[in-house]
Amino acid sequence: MSELTNRCYRLRNRPERLVTDDVLELVEEPVPAIGPGQALARTRYLSLDPSNRIWMSEARSYLPPVPIGDVMRGIGICEVIESERDDIKPGDFVTGFSGWQEYVVVDDADEFPLTVLPAPLPAPAPALLGPLGHTGITAYLGIEDIADLKPGETMVVSAAAGAVGSVAAQIGKARGARVVGLAGSDDKCKHLVDQFGLDACVNYKAKDWREQLDAATPDGIDVDFENAGGEIMDHVLRRINLGARIVLCGMISQYTSYGDGDGPAGQREIAQLIMRRATMRGFLVLDHADRFPEAIEYLAGLLAKGQLQYDETIVEGLENAPQALNDMFSGANIGKLLIKVS
C-alpha cells in the first residue's frame, strides 16, 4: 500500500489559547505497509471534542499530553480497506482513537486498540460518534451514576446545545425532570425548547442571563449537568438546593486557557457545596467500557421512541479540523461536531 499517502496532523507546539497555525502541521506521509495481525482503515469521520484541546496542552488530564511530533489524538470511525487479520475484513468499520489522520493502522498491540463495530452498522456512522457513541454514553453515565435525578426535580444543563449536553437534557426529560438548558444563542435555545422538549433555555450571551436563569428555576436547582464551568457554573451553584448533585462532565470555558500562564479565572462559589451539602463528582466515559452495551441499549431505545433527537455539525475535510475545533469554543456548532474526512 505504499502508493497511498496519509495526510495527518502532527502536534508541533502546545497552544496558548486557541489553536494557532504553529500548533498543528498537516503532513503528507506514505501509509505504512501492514504486517500480520494488522489491518489498514480509512478514516470516515473524526469526532471533535473539547478534550482535544486539553490533550494538546501539558495540563494534567486523564490521558498524557500528546507528545510533540505525534499525530494528534482523536476519536474516529474508519472503514477497513485491507486486512491481515482473520477477525477483520475490508468493509468493516472500526472506532476509537484513530487520530487526526486519513489512514490508520489497526493493531491490537496499540495502547488504545480500535474496536470493531458490528456489520452492518446499527446506525449511520456519524451517530456512532454521537448519541450512540462516547458522546451519548457520557450523558447516560453522568445521569445514571451521579445525578440521582428524580421526577419533578430541576436539572440545569450547560452547553445544552452541545453534543453531550443535548443528550443529557433529553434523558432528563425522559426521566420526568424539569430541564433548563443554557446555550449560546436565541436560535439554539428556541430549538432546544421547541424540538428537544426542554422546559426552558437561557441564552448565556444575553445581558440578563442570570435573571433569566433565576426565573427559569423557581424551585432552585437539584442537579447541575455541568459542561461549561466558569461564570455559568458559579451562578448555578448560587441556586443549588440542599443535597444537590453536580455532574462534572466538562468545563469547556476553562480549556482554552490551558497553556496560558494565568490559567482559568477559577470558580468562586465552590463553598456553596458546603452551604447546601452538595456533591460534585467528575467522571469519564473511558472508565466504563463494560457498560457501553447497557448505555447504547438505553439510548437506542430513546431514539426509537422519538425521545432523543440530535444535531450534527459536519465539516468537510481534515484540513478544516483545527479551525472547527476553535469554533467549538465560541459555540459555533450545534450538536455533535464532526469532520468528514473521506
Added chain:
Amino acid sequence: MSELTNRCYRLRNRPERLVTDDVLELVEEPVPAIGPGQALARTRYLSLDPSNRIWMSEARSYLPPVPIGDVMRGIGICEVIESERDDIKPGDFVTGFSGWQEYVVVDDADEFPLTVLPAPLPAPAPALLGPLGHTGITAYLGIEDIADLKPGETMVVSAAAGAVGSVAAQIGKARGARVVGLAGSDDKCKHLVDQFGLDACVNYKAKDWREQLDAATPDGIDVDFENAGGEIMDHVLRRINLGARIVLCGMISQYTSYGDGDGPAGQREIAQLIMRRATMRGFLVLDHADRFPEAIEYLAGLLAKGQLQYDETIVEGLENAPQALNDMFSGANIGKLLIKVS
C-alpha cells in the same frame, strides 16, 4: 433579675473583609426577667469559628445572615443561674447557639433551642466546644461519611493546626492513613508532627510549600480534608489520585472576602475532579444531631486511648472576641479558639 446587666455584641454593619470597629457594637442591656418555661444562663465559654464571619455577611449560607441589629450568633457553653423549668436547675450547663453575650435566656421556643448537658459535665467545658463538641464531631463526620479513608492511603488536611483539622488529622492516623498537614508556621508543624503524630506537615507560608507538599505526598493524595480553599486546595487538587475524595469542610481562605465586591479569587483546578474522577462533598455538622452520641463515643474513646490530643487558645473577655476572630483568619491561634466570657 433585672439588676443584672447583659453585655452583648450586636451586629451593626456587614463586614467588607475583616471585622472592623463599625461591624459589631458592644452593648449593655438589662437582662430580661424569665417567665414560665424559661431559664437564665450565664455564658462561660464562647466558641469562635470561621463560620462566624460568614454569618455576619449576606453570603448565602446554611443559616440566614444575622439580621442587622441582632445579637451576633455564636455557639457557647453556659451555666444556668435561674430556672422556671422543671428539667433545668441552677448549676446545669447548656450548649448551642447562645450568642455573643454574657447572659442568655433558655427557651425551647427558640429557633435553635439550647441543649442541656449531663451533670456532672463529662469533660471540662472547653472540651465540650472542642474535640467533644461540634468541632470534633465535624471532623468525625467528614471522615466517617465522606472520606472513605483506607489504611495506607494519603490524607492531606489543610488548617491542620486548627480546631477541626487537628482532630481530623488524628482520626486519620488512628485509621492507619498517612496524614500530611498544612499549617501556618514551622512551630505549628513541628507540634503536629511531634505531639500529634502526623507523618508530615508543611508550613504554607514557606516559599517552597508546593515542593514540600509534593515531597510529602510521593504517592499522591487520596483524601483531602479541606478547611482552607484557595491556592492550597488548588495545589492539592493537582496531586489527587484517581477516585480521590475531597471532604469539603471549610474554605477559611475565602470567608473574609464575603462582602467584598470582588469576592474570592476562585478555585482554578476544579477540572481535576474530572481528570481524576474524584468526588467533592460538602457537609454540615448541624444536619446530623442524631449521630452526635455515636461521634462523641468515638472521640471520647480516642481521647481515653491517648490517640487524640487537642490544643486550645483561650482569650479572656467577651470584649476581645472581634479581634480574636480576625486573628483566626491570619492563623494566630492554635487548636480551638474560645472566649472565656465568665
